[in-house]
Amino acid sequence: MLLQAQSVTAFYGDAQALFGVDMHIAPGEVVALIGANGAGKSTFLKTLTGLLPAKQGEITLDGARIDRTDAADIVKLGVAMVPEGRRLFPSLSVEENLHMGTLSGRSGAWNLARVYQLFPILKEKRHQPATSLSGGQQQMVAIGRGLMSNPRLLLCDEISLGLAPIVIREIYAALPALLADGMSLLIVEQDVQLAMQVSSRVVCLQEGRVSLEGPSGALTREQISSAYFGI
Amino acid sequence: MADMLLQGLLLGGLYCLFALGQSLMFGVMRLTNTAQGDFIILGGFFSISLVAATGLSPGLALLIVAPAAFVFGYLLQRFVLNGTLGRDPLPSLVVTFGLAIIIQNLLLEVYSADPRSLDAGPLALASVALGFATVGSLPLLTFAVAVVATLSLQALFSFTALGRSFRAVSDDREAAQLMGLRPAIVYAQATGIAFVLIALAGTLQAMRTTVSPSDGPLLLLFAFEAVIIGGMGSFWGTLVGALLLGITQQVGFRIDPGWGIWLGHLMFLFVLLVRPQGLFPKTRG
Amino acid sequence: MKTALTPYVNDDAYAVIRGNAFSRALPVLTLVVVIVAASLPYWGESSWMREVVEISCYFVFAMMWNLLAGYGGMVSIGQQAFFGFGGYLMLILGNEVGINPFVAIPIAAFATALIAWPVSFLAFRLQGGYFAIGTWVIAEVFRLSFANLHWVGGGSGTSLTALRGIDRAVRESTTYWIALACVVGVIAAVYLFLRSKRGLALLAIRDNEVAAASQGIDVRRMKRAVYLIAAGGAGLAGALYFVSNLRISPDAAFSVNWSAFAIFMVVIGGIGRIEGPIVGALLFWFLNKFFSDYGSWYLVGLGCIAILVTVFFRDGLWGALHRRFGWSLFPTHRFLKVRS
Numbered sequence: 001m002l003l004q005a006q007s008v009t010a011f012y013g014d015a016q017a018l019f020g021v022d023m024h025i026a027p028g029e030v031v032a033l034i035g036a037n038g039a040g041k042s043t044f045l046k047t048l049t050g051l052l053p054a055k056q057g058e059i060t061l062d063g064a065r066i067d068r069t070d071a072a073d074i075v076k077l078g079v080a081m082v083p084e085g086r087r088l089f090p091s092l093s094v095e096e097n098l099h100m101g102t103l104s105g106r107s108g109a110w111n112l113a114r115v116y117q118l119f120p121i122l123k124e125k126r127h128q129p130a131t132s133l134s135g136g137q138q139q140m141v142a143i144g145r146g147l148m149s150n151p152r153l154l155l156c157d158e159i160s161l162g163l164a165p166i167v168i169r170e171i172y173a174a175l176p177a178l179l180a181d182g183m184s185l186l187i188v189e190q191d192v193q194l195a196m197q198v199s200s201r202v203v204c205l206q207e208g209r210v211s212l213e214g215p216s217g218a219l220t221r222e223q224i225s226s227a228y229f230g231i
Numbered sequence: 232m233a234d235m236l237l238q239g240l241l242l243g244g245l246y247c248l249f250a251l252g253q254s255l256m257f258g259v260m261r262l263t264n265t266a267q268g269d270f271i272i273l274g275g276f277f278s279i280s281l282v283a284a285t286g287l288s289p290g291l292a293l294l295i296v297a298p299a300a301f302v303f304g305y306l307l308q309r310f311v312l313n314g315t316l317g318r319d320p321l322p323s324l325v326v327t328f329g330l331a332i333i334i335q336n337l338l339l340e341v342y343s344a345d346p347r348s349l350d351a352g353p354l355a356l357a358s359v360a361l362g363f364a365t366v367g368s369l370p371l372l373t374f375a376v377a378v379v380a381t382l383s384l385q386a387l388f389s390f391t392a393l394g395r396s397f398r399a400v401s402d403d404r405e406a407a408q409l410m411g412l413r414p415a416i417v418y419a420q421a422t423g424i425a426f427v428l429i430a431l432a433g434t435l436q437a438m439r440t441t442v443s444p445s446d447g448p449l450l451l452l453f454a455f456e457a458v459i460i461g462g463m464g465s466f467w468g469t470l471v472g473a474l475l476l477g478i479t480q481q482v483g484f485r486i487d488p489g490w491g492i493w494l495g496h497l498m499f500l501f502v503l504l505v506r507p508q509g510l511f512p513k514t515r516g
Numbered sequence: 517m518k519t520a521l522t523p524y525v526n527d528d529a530y531a532v533i534r535g536n537a538f539s540r541a542l543p544v545l546t547l548v549v550v551i552v553a554a555s556l557p558y559w560g561e562s563s564w565m566r567e568v569v570e571i572s573c574y575f576v577f578a579m580m581w582n583l584l585a586g587y588g589g590m591v592s593i594g595q596q597a598f599f600g601f602g603g604y605l606m607l608i609l610g611n612e613v614g615i616n617p618f619v620a621i622p623i624a625a626f627a628t629a630l631i632a633w634p635v636s637f638l639a640f641r642l643q644g645g646y647f648a649i650g651t652w653v654i655a656e657v658f659r660l661s662f663a664n665l666h667w668v669g670g671g672s673g674t675s676l677t678a679l680r681g682i683d684r685a686v687r688e689s690t691t692y693w694i695a696l697a698c699v700v701g702v703i704a705a706v707y708l709f710l711r712s713k714r715g716l717a718l719l720a721i722r723d724n725e726v727a728a729a730s731q732g733i734d735v736r737r738m739k740r741a742v743y744l745i746a747a748g749g750a751g752l753a754g755a756l757y758f759v760s761n762l763r764i765s766p767d768a769a770f771s772v773n774w775s776a777f778a779i780f781m782v783v784i785g786g787i788g789r790i791e792g793p794i795v796g797a798l799l800f801w802f803l804n805k806f807f808s809d810y811g812s813w814y815l816v817g818l819g820c821i822a823i824l825v826t827v828f829f830r831d832g833l834w835g836a837l838h839r840r841f842g843w844s845l846f847p848t849h850r851f852l853k854v855r856s
Contacts, residue, residue: 049409050408051405051408051409070413071405071408071409072408072411072412072413073411075409075410075411076411080409081409083406083409087403087405087406087409088406089398089399089402089403089406089407090402091398091399091401091402092395092398092399092402096395099392099395100395100399100407100410101410103410103411103412104410104411105411145410149410149411257645257646261644261645262645263644263645263646263648263649265593265645265648265649311823311827314827315826315827320591320644320645320648321585321591321783321787321826322826322827322830323645324591324593324645324648325779325783325822325823325826326822326823326826326827328593328776328779328822329819329820329822329823329826330819330823331819332776332815332816332818332819333815333816333819333820333823335815336812336813336815336816336819337812337816339812340812340813340816448652448772451649452649452652452653452656455646455649455650455653456653459642459646459650463646489663489664492660493657493660493661493664496653496656496657496660497657499653500638500653500654500657503638503641503642503650504637504638504641507641507642
């Protein structure tokens with residue numbers, strides 16, 4: 001098991017956001033995390049990446065605990081995030097943003113050349129300020145930046161948000177290339193159809209709790225609706 | 232006329248050195264160091280004492296003062312100022328203001344209110360002929376140092392990994408953490424560099440004229456005016472702003488000795504009124 | 517604590533609570549304190565009265581700084597511009613125009629608020645830390661300008677001659693009563709303002725400008741109004757100070773130390789609360805009385821205290837007490853009490 005999260009609880013001040021979330025991700029697996037707005041998906045990712053310390057519970061990566069680790073160290077251990085809203089650095093060019101990924105110090109199959117191969121348009125625009133690109137292209141930069149750190153687990157937080165359907169298709173079409181080297185993906189998605197298409201397993205959060213979990217192909221519409229909305 | 236402009240430019244070079252540290256700290260961490268001027272004066276006094284104690288020339292003394300200043304700035308940021316950063320400008324303002332008062336009064340106790348200066352040796356009297364005018368070697372050297380410092384800072388920001396980390400943490404602190412950067416350390420590195428510039432500025436000021444414990448606040452105002460006139464977020468802007476300030480003050484001095492600084496203030500207010508973002512702004516909001 | 521949402525809420529179901537036991541006793545307590553204090557000229561020494569006047573000026577200035585920074589969200593280190601302007605204007609009205617200086621005090625305060633209006637257009641071009649330094653530059657311009665006016669003594673200043681003919685005891689007690697009136701008036705005015713709807717708007721702006729604007733609050737106008745009021749109050753303090761001091765100079769009137777002391781008082785006492793400056797002013801007076809003889813070391817000590825309090829007690833001394841014990845002398849918050 002690559003990642004194991006057990007009974008994770010998290011708070012924003014006095015407000016509890018996660019109520020004992022369990023999750024596991026195997027090497028090479030693609031897991032989709034779905035749920036309505038405010039269900040706790042981004043919060044869970046924050047606990048995984050160390051941006052929000054979990055009040056209770058354990059998170060282990062390859063058996064070693066990471067829930068008390070600094071955010072800056074998590075990426076060095078092999079967990080990278082493509083943040084919600086991309087969060088590219090406006091003062092840096094496309095190529096400089098991609099370079100930021102190398103700060104993890106991890107070696108692996110991903111480098112600048114391979115990222116440009118995956119997203120050729122970025123090579124054209126590599127010296128432009130990253131935020132001058134279109135939404136879809138910025139998403140490519142954000143994904144590329146995550147890949148450059150050669151993670152074992154890549155967390156994708158709502159990468160389809162704000163993008164046109166055709167662009168979303170283009171980006172999701174690139175995902176299989178990531179798996180070739182045994183990378184695991186945890187994809188947070190609001191578009192349930194999309195999430196199920198691209199993943200092998202689905203976990204649904206509802207008001208900070210896991211309400212449903214199962215293989216993507218085997219779950220019915222009704223099961224998902226009730227888990228999603230809590231009705 | 233040309234002589235006045237030239238003197239103004241040279242003075243502006245020194246003001247640029249006053250201002251670069253402030254520009255750097257504000258650019259990376261949005262911190263306004265109200266003790267900037269007092270730290271410059273402290274640097275000047277430190278150099279004076281070092282030279283008096285060791286007999287070294289000011290240039291060699293700088294080789295000791297500069298690294299010491301880096302370490303001081305690094306530690307100050309890491310253990311005092313990092314805790315004041317955030318959306319509210321008040322904590323950093325109060326702490327740096329408190330530091331300013333502490334420095335001024337400590338200097339007063341240790342050195343008394345008498346102005347001191349640093350003997351620049353042969354540099355103080357030497358001059359260089361520039362074809363149409365003759366300028367003092369020290370002001371010219373100061374100007375050259377200012378230009379080199381501006382160039383270096385710009386190059387650091389644009390072409391080095393450290394510069395990238397500065398730009399990244401200033402853009403988005405949390406995203407920078409996700410990349411593996413430690414903002415606390417990056418901020419400390421920036422302040423360390425800022426203090427090297429402060430030490431340099433203080434030493435040159437002590438060589439050019441005198442330093443006394445209460446001089447700090449005025450230097451802060453010059454630094455601040457240079458940054459605003461030039462436009463925030465741009466080192467070249469800071470240089471240009473400083474040069475304009477120097478020239479304006481020279482014009483004021485020529486009209487009436489009591490008017491130099493006052494005219495500089497007015498020019499600053501005018502720029503604030505007419506083009507508040509400065510001449511070459513680069514920061515967003 | 518979860519409460520179930522009812523389909524509709526009627527007035528019997530909730531109450532908005534704004535006071536506490538102390539605030540209800542406040543009017544009586546104030547009356548007692550004021551009567552005792554007002555009688556001081558009859559039984560106290562003149563040096564006591566001078567001290568009270570001086571600390572009153574510090575206090576009024578600090579209250580205005582608190583209004584500007586703690587409630588208006590505008591941190592300024594240039595309020596001394598208005599302090600000095602008020603002082604000089606009072607002196608000019610007294611010496612040159614022949615108005616009784618005591619009468620000139622409120623006139624000077626009002627005029628200072630007026631001059632703050634064009635100044636605000638300059639100051640508001642900046643924000644945050646740079647706004648603070650910008651206000652300092654403006655104060656320096658005021659200082660240098662007055663230092664160049666030779667008919668008010670230029671750089672070395674001048675004396676207030678308009679009070680020459682008045683008996684000393686009368687002068688001192690009148691100054692004292694005016695100071696007392698200013699202190700009570702300022703506290704009352706600020707307290708009532710913050711409890712009003714406009715005060716609520718100001719708190720909203722301080723917390724989140726964008727959100728406040730989206731609720732229909734005219735942020736610009738509100739901030740400008742606060743800036744003008746704070747300037748007027750600073751002018752009041754300045755005019756009062758120099759009526760007591762009788763001698764003015766640009767360096768004394770426009771010294772940045774005024775802002776430094778105000779910051780000290782407010783931050784140590786607790787910013788954004790009315791009790792803060794009161795606690796801070798008392799502490800400051802106390803420290804001043806016993807330690808100011810140490811000169812520079814005293815100031816170093818003040819600086820250290822300010823830094824330590826900022827780093828460890830963000831809300832100041834009163835804020836720490838409020839958080840720990842829930843104390844509140846001048847409550848401005850509104851609590852929703854749900855009656856089940």
